[in-house]
Ligand SMILES: Nc1ncnc2c1ncn2[C@@H]1O[C@H](COP(=O)(O)OP(=O)(O)OP(=O)(O)O)[C@@H](O)[C@H]1O
């Protein structure tokens with residue numbers, strides 16, 4: 024069982040708005056690894072992520088979670104498979120009319136029979152761990168982007184999922200906050216042995232935290248490589264993607280090359 | 283009754299109370315103005331006709347029957363569709379666009395149970411109450427016009443009003459109000475959940491909600507009337 028990948032895409036194809044947004048995408052995410060998906064805007068990264076939790080259903084192919092096919096699951100089985108995931112959405116997707124505390128408490132209130140005291144202990148511990156405990160009584164709209172993402176992450180992991188999906192955890196954040204979020208992702212993995220899938224177009228983060236990096240370009244999976252191999256790849260699309268970032272990221276990059 | 287039980291169940295109480303407030307209290311101002319004017323207009327129009335036969339005292343019946351049977355539930359429905367329905371649609375659409383609905387789904391929290399049911403329960407409780415309120419204000423508005431414009435004394439007006447209104451009129455009116463409530467919440471949530479990306483999607487969902495609810499309320503109102511009165 025342990026050899027079983029955490030997530031497996033089997034020639035997944037999807038059309039949206041009359042265009043193929045995924046085209047024959049196959050890959051595996053191994054248990055316990057940090058799998059990073061990079062690619063240009065609109066290349067299909069979020070769409071890929073949404074297939075993992077069946078927010079989208081593939082037109083062709085299958086998506087497996089462990090040994091269950093989530094793309095064909097329904098009802099209770101789908102709910103059980105989704106329970107294995109925590110998802111941090113691109114815009115954090117916090118419920119606007121609830122406070123930070125209530126947002127993070129929501130999964131506990133809705134899906135467990137814990138008492139309000141136990142819930143409070145857990146929620147505050149989680150907020151503390153992510154450094155947003157001070158914001159507990161505020162509403163999401165009053166928080167900075169970085170704080171919203173941390174609260175979103177707190178909500179995503181509060182039920183102790185096996186797999187966490189991060190959609191652009193660092194986009195729109197300053198470099199310092201971005202690095203802190205990267206550290207958080209690494210820490211989550213160290214502490215709980217999570218499998219993580221991170222979508223990003225921040226190449227620096229990808230290289231810093233990824234065990235393997237997948238490049239998606241216009242709905243096709245180009246390559247899946249370790250960071251070192253990814254940098255050395257001769258694939259044209261990879262080279263183009265790298266050179267687009269090379270100019271601005273030269274410094275950051277060379278430290279990565281040395282790792 | 284289901285709506286009452288849902289309102290009283292502990293898990294949903296807080297959200298339902300919020301929705302009761304939003305549905306009931308927030309539109310009270312507009313609704314009051316609309317109701318009073320409808321009553322006044324009805325009194326004036328029928329009163330001017332009836333005066334030709336010296337029957338102006340019968341505006342009591344005319345206003346009350348029309349309010350209780352038709353105009354009360356109908357005007358309440360329209361005002362609530364335009365205010366509460368539009369607000370629900372905008373909120374649901376915003377949640378759809380910002381992936382909040384998707385987040386609920388991933389957490390296996392059913393958006394229908396979590397978002398639609400409290401609003402539906404609140405609407406089922408509030409629509410009949412608001413309709414009674416509209417009826418009362420309409421009848422009072424009619425009384426004021428009767429007294430000031432047509433010289434109908436208040437006691438005569440109210441005697442006349444009560445004499446010819448049957449219980450059936452009230453029940454059918456309130457039934458209509460509840461049906462309109464279901465229509466408003468259903469249309470608003472359905473449009474909201476379907477909203478397409480971006481702020482434009484929110485606008486489209488809101489506008490469609492108002493238009494579709496208006497038309498549905500008109501058509502369904504007519505059918506219910508036909509069902510009970512022919
Ligand atoms: N619901 C939808 N209907 C129609 N087209 C869609 C829908 N969702 C996504 N698309 C299209 O699919 C393509 C891939 O979208 P996706 O959101 O996966 O991009 P992305 O790689 O996450 O980009 P970004 O970095 O900007 O988030 C885009 O061209 C987008 O326009």
Ligand SMILES: [Mg+2]
Pocket residue numbers: 068069070113190
């Ligand atoms: Mg995206």
